[in-house]
Amino acid sequence: MALIRWVDENEAEGEVGALYDGWKTANPQREKVPDILKCFSLRADVLRGMLDLTYPLQFSDGHLTRRTKEMIATLVSGLNQCPY
Secondary structure: OOOOOOOOHHHOOHHHHHHHHHHHHHOOOOOOOOHHHHOOOOOHHHHHHHHHHHHHHHHOOOOOOHHHHHHHHHHHHHHOOOOO
16 A cells, blocks of 8 residues: 555546546556656646656656666666565
């Protein structure tokens, strides 16, 4: 059970539901919305802001390729014993 309250995908309505649906459409290979995004779901405006901020940083090439960023995220998750 999460220590942070959030809106589960099966309960999401309104703007949060639309944001979840948009995320799932953009990530068809993923089975569910990541918990790290659900942490912001009680405030749809904050969730939208996080998606708008993080996706260009994480999923576009810049100084680091997306592959390198994913490897770093995997390592950090492993070190923190968090599911990736």
